[in-house]
Amino acid sequence: MAQVALAPAWLIVIFAYIGTILWTIQISFTSSKVFPVSNYVGFSQYTRLFGSDRWIISVQNLAIFGLIFIVGCLILGFLLAVFLDQRIRAESMFRTIFLYPYALSFIVTGLVWQWTLNPTLGIQQTVRNWGWESFTFDWLSRGDRAIYVIALAGMWQASGLVMAILLAGLRGVDGELWKAAKVDGIPTWRVYVHIVIPILTPMFVTATVLLATAVVKVYDLVVALTNGGPGISTEVPAKFVIEYLFQRQNLGLATAASTVMMITVLCVLAPWLYVQYFRKPGSAH
């Protein structure tokens, strides 16, 4: 009976997950444009892919964005968690404030930041109105800076999540450990560095994995904030794929790109999942 109940799950896994992946990979080896064809062309789609400026820039942007976003969220989230753990008055209020952006859609976040950084009517103009005539903060219109804005907006949205995870971890640290450190005369900052952070390692890893998945998937934020612009300076792989799938009608190229994305994720993910779930034989399932 259990098998029957699992049938939907099996069907989904086999057809919607594995089946579609295989189909996508298959298309990536063909010369399909608007519709899938069976004209196999080996790896030529992949070669075209890595010869495409747009793709290269997408990948670079992903790396820059990913690095700043992940590191930034981890640091900011950690600091927020540590400071919140100091028996603060109005702790609940602060926590609510730090976490609410996570409840918003990336579209909302993107649009709000796009408006705030509007060159003529946003923050640049406001500060100029206050007297600093030459204040410039038009990063959104600069090809070399726009990607940083996306990273910043992402941090705004996701740091609260990291904070929530790490705060839960901090609260799980044995109170007597703090007492022992006090008796031993260890300064507070060293307790964090040598004792607390090592204890929190699994939570850091989890947060990093979650953030990394968000990085690879990032699409909504870019569409709302810059739509890939100015020019193609904030293109990201996810957007690349969607465009070539639906607007530029090049199935072969798009599927090649998405396959590359998937393989990258799997390479990073496989070791982590292995350690988490399969290393100890008979680990609780």
Add this chain to the structure above:
Amino acid sequence: MATVSIRDLEIEFGNLKVLKNLDLEIQQGEFIVLLGPSGCGKSTLLNAVAGLLDVSAGQIWIGGKNVTWEEPKNRGIGMVFQSYALYPRMTVTGNLSFGLKMAKVPKAEIDKRVARAAKILQIEPLLNRRPAELSGGQRQRVAIGRALVRDVDVFLFDEPLSNLDAKLRTELRVELKRLHHGLGSTMIYVTHDQIEALTLADRVAVMNGGVIQQLASPKEIYRRPVNRFVAGFVGSPSMNFIDGTLSVSEGKASFKLADGKLVDLTGYEFETPPEHGRKATLGIRPEQVDLEQREPDSRPVPVNLTLLEPMGADSLVWGDVAGTTFSVRIDGDAHVETPSSIDAFFQPAYASIFDLATGARL
């Protein structure tokens, strides 16, 4: 000089006064146990001595120095915790030496102290392991070692054996006693286990509701508990308590049971002369009762025996005296008829009588 002096201490959390007007003088090299049930204030007192808690009023002196405002690391103390509180990602050596490194003690000295502590506690083969790879007993030894390397004269123990299973507890208890004899340091030990208190302590401070009920040697606490609480807390199985009234006639004191029968109290040392008609509780320990008269000064007390519990070396016989549950400990081989109504015998000199209302010893 490793004396500890607690003067007129008061600690309150919000509006709750946990300790009030508490005075305690601890001699150098003494092993003193703070014994009591949960919430009696013993851990609070220990944490205050350690400097982990602020006091609302009063002073704490360690080694002749007023440390009331000092940080824990400057008080000359070492502390061992119930959950060991070892630094999880460091090796045993790391755990032992971390505090010393922070205090900028020279490496040679650190190595010396670590080696010495490891030798005393027999944890030399464990020095490169992490806490997760150690058993409970080993972890506790490392925790003690961490206090040892601090080269202090006062050690504080916060229920260190409570997380261990019974067998380990017995083993480590003996080791702690040996350690105390070897080092001669002053040790303040908190526990709710009265067996630990009786076996380890030079003196026991029995606490309840933030007040020290009795401060005396284990023997004194066992033999002459100062009130009903102390009497009931120490000793296992628990002391038998029978309510009744005192009866004095022609200079002889007796205890009148609920059913009117009289129990002769000759030989009992009253704190103040007994008054006739005073409502009181008679306390007799199960191990102080015999089922036949063995001593010339034993007095009878009528018991209805109903159940025999053989426990190997001893047996416990359950029954009642004038309706109140009563237990008697006898030799494991002895034979007893149940049910039966007999006279059991006890020596009043070893018994206790408490005022029914206040619980104070009469």
Add this chain to the structure above:
Amino acid sequence: MASLTANAHVEPSGPRPKRIGPGRYGVYAFLIISALFFLIPLYVMIVTSLKPMDEIRLGNLFALPGSPSFDAWIKAWSQACTGLNCNGIHVGMLNSIKILVPSVVLSIAVGSVTGYALSFWRPKGANILFAVLLLGAFIPYQVFLYPLVRILSMVSLYNSIPGVVFVHTIFGLPLMTLLFRNFYAGIPIDLFKAARVDGGGFWAIFLRLMLPLSTPIIVVAAILQITGIWNDFLFGLIFAGRENFPMTVQLNNVVNSSFGEKEYNVNMAATILTALVPLFVYFVSGRWFVRGIASGAVKG
């Protein structure tokens, strides 16, 4: 015992003299600055939506509205142009609700049964199923897109509400299964065994015993799904069909593809309207939200 020297010695007694050190100030300063960082965009959103366009053109982003009015909100709700139609964003809200409710119900239903089966019954291949499910959660959606479009076309579900509901269920399955499986793993197995001894079968035990116990995790799952599905953009854009675009897609259309002068106050009003539902869920659910993150993230 004060001595008669220039520095009067105070005998330490009672509580330690407290100096609110720089440390404490620093903590509060950091927290307040951070709070401002997180709140300013929200403030800007609200304030802009209440201003008329001439005030906005002055470029004082942080200034409070001179004469606050909800005109922009009304316009956003009923007149904003979302592509070809100019009926306002309330159409999107209706669509989002139509997508949200069945998706949440369906994904929780399938997820709970799957988690239950994996946790207590563990039929053959359960581990593999779970592993692939988990792995699937991390793979970027783009890989699945085109084939899914084709499959849904074949069953005439493409560009329809049932189609996008189906897609949400598919992609919600890993997280839902994880949540329920971990939850059921925490229920004593003896309870399950007793029910079997009493003669309960698969569905009986699930419906009569486990489901009533599952309220806490259902709440958590609902919160996660409501937030996730309402805030979704990609699936709504691709699978729902032009007439069924959810609020997020319509919002993007309102803001990013309007002609002529941009009406920023209307844009911001529309943005707030779109954010209202998940924000409401967030504020109302409080601790449950955090618990949801913890169960999904920490265990996963």
